[in-house]
Amino acid sequence: MSQEDDSAASSTGTASKGKSGPKASSVWTDCFIKTGPLKSGRTPHKCKFCTWSCDGRVGEAEKHIANVCTKVPQNFQLAAQSRLVKKTANLPIDTLLTRTSKRQRNDSGSQQTLTGSGSVDSFRVSSAQKQTWDMALLRWIVMSGLPFNAINSPFFVTWVHSLRPNYRVAGATALQTSVLTAELNRVLQLDTLELAKGRNCTITLDGWSNDSMESLYGFLVLFPDGRSILYKTEDYSEQTHSGRFLADETIEVLKKLGPEKFVAIVTDNAANMVKMRRHIVEDPACAHLIPLRCMMHAFGLVIGSLLGHKWAKSIVKQAQQLVTFIRASHKAYKFLRIAAQLRKITKLLRTANATRFTSVANMLDSVLGLEQALLAVATEHPKIFKAKAKTTADPYDTEGRKEVKETNGQKVLATIQSRTFWAKLEPLCQLLDPLTRVTQAVQAADATLASVFRYSVCFLAAFA
Numbered sequence: 001m002s003q004e005d006d007s008a009a010s011s012t013g014t015a016s017k018g019k020s021g022p023k024a025s026s027v028w029t030d031c032f033i034k035t036g037p038l039k040s041g042r043t044p045h046k047c048k049f050c051t052w053s054c055d056g057r058v059g060e061a062e063k064h065i066a067n068v069c070t071k072v073p074q075n076f077q078l079a080a081q082s083r084l085v086k087k088t089a090n091l092p093i094d095t096l097l098t099r100t101s102k103r104q105r106n107d108s109g110s111q112q113t114l115t116g117s118g119s120v121d122s123f124r125v126s127s128a129q130k131q132t133w134d135m136a137l138l139r140w141i142v143m144s145g146l147p148f149n150a151i152n153s154p155f156f157v158t159w160v161h162s163l164r165p166n167y168r169v170a171g172a173t174a175l176q177t178s179v180l181t182a183e184l185n186r187v188l189q190l191d192t193l194e195l196a197k198g199r200n201c202t203i204t205l206d207g208w209s210n211d212s213m214e215s216l217y218g219f220l221v222l223f224p225d226g227r228s229i230l231y232k233t234e235d236y237s238e239q240t241h242s243g244r245f246l247a248d249e250t251i252e253v254l255k256k257l258g259p260e261k262f263v264a265i266v267t268d269n270a271a272n273m274v275k276m277r278r279h280i281v282e283d284p285a286c287a288h289l290i291p292l293r294c295m296m297h298a299f300g301l302v303i304g305s306l307l308g309h310k311w312a313k314s315i316v317k318q319a320q321q322l323v324t325f326i327r328a329s330h331k332a333y334k335f336l337r338i339a340a341q342l343r344k345i346t347k348l349l350r351t352a353n354a355t356r357f358t359s360v361a362n363m364l365d366s367v368l369g370l371e372q373a374l375l376a377v378a379t380e381h382p383k384i385f386k387a388k389a390k391t392t393a394d395p396y397d398t399e400g401r402k403e404v405k406e407t408n409g410q411k412v413l414a415t416i417q418s419r420t421f422w423a424k425l426e427p428l429c430q431l432l433d434p435l436t437r438v439t440q441a442v443q444a445a446d447a448t449l450a451s452v453f454r455y456s457v458c459f460l461a462a463f464a
Contacts, residue, residue, distance in 0.1 A: 025058050025083065030076050031065050047072075066185050078192060081185035125166050134170045134179045135186075141175065148172040191229050195257055200224050204266045204294075205250055205276075207241070215241070219253050222266075226445050231257070243275025250276065251283055264290040268297045295452045299439045299459060303357040303432070315424050316360060318415045319367045322374075323349050325412045331384045332377065339373040339380075358439055361432040368429050371422060378416040385409035435459065 032045040035053060042056030047064065049071040054060050065072050066080035141148060149172045150156065160169050170179055202222040209215055219231045231253065239245055254262060265280060267273040277291035307316055326332045326349055333349075340347070347370055352363035367374075378385070386409055415421050438455045441447065447455075 025062065027058065027061050027065055027076075027080060027083075030079075031069075031072060032061060049073075063181065067188070074192065078189060081189045081192075084185045085182045085189070123164070123166055125164070125168075130167065130170075131179075131182075133167060134175070135183055137170065138175050138179050138183055148176050151175065191231075194223075194227075194229060195221060195231070195261075198223060198257075198261045201262050202264045202266055203250070203254065203262055205246065205273075206268065207236075213237075215239075217246075217249075219250070221257070241272055243272045243279055246272060246276040247279035247283075250280055251286060254280075254286055259285045259289070262286075262289060264292055266292045266294055269293040269301075292449075295456075296439065296443045299435070299442060300357050302459075303361070303435050303439065306431070306435075307357065307360055311424070312428055315421070315428055316364065318421055319364055319425065320352060322367060322412050322415055323351060323363060325385075325409060326374075327351070329384060331381070335377045335381050335384065336370065336373055339376040340370060343372055343376075345370060345373055358436050361429070361436040364425060364432065365429050368422075368425050374416050378413055382413065385413035434461075 028045065031048055032054075033048055034043055035046045036044040044053060044055055045061065046053040047069060050069050052064055052069065054064070062080050062084055065076060066084055069077075137151065140146075141151065151169055152172050157169055160167060198221065201224070204220045204222065205217060206220075207215060207217040214235050215237045216233055217236055218233045221229045221231050223229075234249070236245075236249075250265070265277060267277060274293075280286050281289055281291055306312060326336055336349070347366050349370065350359070350363050350366040352360040438459045442452055442455050444451075
């Protein structure tokens with residue numbers, strides 16, 4: 001039996017010599033090498049382009065070539081992605097249904113169902129229509145951050161059936177497997193075609209840590225019209241993030257996409273990123289690239305330096321203590337809302353994130369906007385400031401070595417009643433306002449390098 005025939009047998013587990021079976025997928029002949037004898041109806045194979053191997057399951061092989069292997073030629077990758085997309089379209093409707101009775105599954109798409117108004121729905125749901133609707137449902141679930149099992153709710157199913165009784169909603173398992181695989185490869189196909197046509201693009205690289213403390217780096221391609229594609233993410237937890245290592249990884253990406261399609265590379269200005277940009281432009285294939293630092297990051301550092309000044313730092317600290325105390329006290333927050341409503345103040349206290357300097361400016365502005373309401377609460381309800389704000393102590397700190405700081409209500413009351421605090425807060429907010437607006441404009445989706453230059457002039461004018 002030839003390798004192709006053997007592959008056909010291995011992919012189905014039922015075809016054997018002398019019996020015709022389903023046609024073998026071209027993934028076996030194009031991308032894999034047989035590595036062992038037939039075992040339990042399947043033949044072990046090894047990828048031609050990397051060290052990955054499988055036991056002969058065609059689905060796993062297709063997914064590896066389409067989504068995992070980084071060394072596979074692009075034509076084989078696109079072909080595998082197309083097969084995975086078509087595979088879902090050819091699935092019987094029964095395989096994508098939620099848990100229904102056998103009779104319902106057999107009659108799905110053709111039965112007549114009474115709607116709530118008593119009319120009859122005789123519309124037949126084809127496989128192509130069901131795939132389109134399932135894809136739309138998947139996008140809603142993913143982009144809204146909802147759990148997949150939400151679609152198994154009987155209330156959701158009832159609502160869908162009230163719109164189209166003959167449409168059987170795909171179950172959570174189907175959405176997470178076949179439908180998600182098809183949508184992923186459809187998007188990857190579109191991205192590959194867009195990247196192939198790209199010109200005058202910019203590549204960016206940034207790193208972060210997830211909840212599992214994995215060090216992830218993402219490569220993002222920006223197009224001149226403002227569109228962007230997340231090309232790939234890599235886990236570099238086991239690597240040293242030196243400038244040389246990051247440069248080699250980025251050069252590999254650029255050469256795979258075509259360095260002639262890019263005009264610039266943008267990163268933040270950390271020491272290893274500065275070295276990385278220098279190493280990249282030293283490579284002959286990437287010498288034409290313009291190395292740029294992230295201007296949003298640069299503006300943020302300027303605002304951070306301003307907020308770190310002794311004069312501003314004390315005001316920010318007092319304002320943050322005030323916000324923390326008010327938001328931690330149910331009574332104080334309730335009285336503040338009542339006082340704000342009586343004075344027709346629509347602003348609410350906003351918290352700040354130390355790594356997002358614009359949020360600090362927004363927090364200070366919210367405190368200033370509620371000045372009259374805060375003074376009214378301090379005058380009419382001074383007793384609520386006698387207790388300390390509730391905080392959660394470290395349950396594992398049995399020896400009391402780490403003390404959890406609590407905001408003292410009396411200090412907050414003194415801050416609210418201090419004219420010096422309000423006199424300093426107002427000019428600080430006035431100084432931060434143009435800087436915040438410029439920073440937000442720079443990070444807008446339609447901002448360009450020319451916009452950065454224009455906003456930089458406005459940025460410097462704010463200090464004049």
